[in-house]
Amino acid sequence: MKCKRILTDLQEYFEDGIDPDLRADIEKHLMKCNDCRVVVDTTRKTIDIFCNSEPAPIPEDARHRLYEALQKKIRSCRPE
Amino acid sequence: MSAQSCCFGWFVQKWGMSSPKITPVNPTNPETPRPLAAPTLPSKVVKDDESALVAAAKAGDVSAFETLVSRYERKIFRLTQNITQNREDAEDAMQEAFLKAYEHLDNFEGNSRFYTWLVRIAVNQALMKLRKRRPNQISLDEEIETGEDSIPREVEDWGPSPEQRYAQTELSGILSQVIGELDPSFRTVFQLRDIDEMSTEETAEALGLSVPAVKSRLLRARLKLRQKLNRYFKQGEAS
Numbered sequence: 381m382k383c384k385r386i387l388t389d390l391q392e393y394f395e396d397g398i399d400p401d402l403r404a405d406i407e408k409h410l411m412k413c414n415d416c417r418v419v420v421d422t423t424r425k426t427i428d429i430f431c432n433s434e435p436a437p438i439p440e441d442a443r444h445r446l447y448e449a450l451q452k453k454i455r456s457c458r459p460e
Numbered sequence: 461m462s463a464q465s466c467c468f469g470w471f472v473q474k475w476g477m478s479s480p481k482i483t484p485v486n487p488t489n490p491e492t493p494r495p496l497a498a499p500t501l502p503s504k505v506v507k508d509d510e511s512a513l514v515a516a517a518k519a520g521d522v523s524a525f526e527t528l529v530s531r532y533e534r535k536i537f538r539l540t541q542n543i544t545q546n547r548e549d550a551e552d553a554m555q556e557a558f559l560k561a562y563e564h565l566d567n568f569e570g571n572s573r574f575y576t577w578l579v580r581i582a583v584n585q586a587l588m589k590l591r592k593r594r595p596n597q598i599s600l601d602e603e604i605e606t607g608e609d610s611i612p613r614e615v616e617d618w619g620p621s622p623e624q625r626y627a628q629t630e631l632s633g634i635l636s637q638v639i640g641e642l643d644p645s646f647r648t649v650f651q652l653r654d655i656d657e658m659s660t661e662e663t664a665e666a667l668g669l670s671v672p673a674v675k676s677r678l679l680r681a682r683l684k685l686r687q688k689l690n691r692y693f694k695q696g697e698a699s
Contacts, residue, residue, distance in 0.1 A: 435537070442551045447526075
């Protein structure tokens with residue numbers, strides 16, 4: 381496998397269902413190619429950093445307006 | 461060649477200038493592969509009692525619906541914020557998504573998870589806001605240009621935990637900044653797949669895209685974000 385192939389196969393490499401032979405080919409290449417290994421490693425870190433980031437709380441004023449609108453909607457959908 | 465000395469010209473030669481082959485997708489075209497059904501494996505973002513809460517809400521339990529809103533409000537707001545890149549639009553899209561979800565709750569048949577259904581509504585609301593601000597520029601299913609902007613240009617290691625060099629609020633600002641620099645068709649796919657941890661199939665289902673289209677956009681998005689984060693996380697960059 382050559383470096384050029386790494387880019388085309390990178391998406392599959394990050395998927396759980398990757399073909400075992402393809403995974404083995406990629407990892408064999410990564411063992412001997414430092415540049416590709418760094419690209420794969422930093423791409424994985426990119427995914428992890430975003431994945432592990434917690435959503436910030438909603439601004440209080442926005443949250444207040446959301447629940448106010450929701451109460452209004454509930455009243456209109458379920459009249460007494 | 462050392463990693464530090466790598467330059468764009470070398471990568472052009474090494475990885476080539478053409479990106480992975482992109483399959484143009486048109487959801488209205490019957491020849492376009494249709495999204496697969498949602499997978500059976502539950503996502504980590506969904507609590508086990510979601511279906512019970514939905515059933516209670518459908519039966520008229522308002523507090524059950526409010527629990528669902530409370531559970532997902534942060535995620536939905538981050539989603540609409542990342543897609544619209546506008547605070548006012550994000551708030552409106554979030555609010556409209558929850559109101560529509562409540563209004564149409566009886567139409568939710570449980571074929572997919574409630575969260576997936578809610579995300580689909582929120583994405584639609586956010587994209588409507590985006591298109592209103594930038595008409596003729598936003599189309600999720602348009603053919604992707606095989607550009608060069610995701611080809612790795614710098615290969616520099618980041619070290620084991622690069623995010624720890626920044627305080628939480630500073631890191632949040634960096635992530636928000638770089639994802640906002642992505643094209644909407646890339647950042648929307650990345651948002652659902654890698655931030656909201658939906659599966660590729662669920663993302664395809666929520667966006668009305670084919671699975672191959674999601675995969676190609678996701679790879680481009682990941683590589684572009686890697687490139688953009690490089691300026692913050694490469695070794696030797698002090699925070």
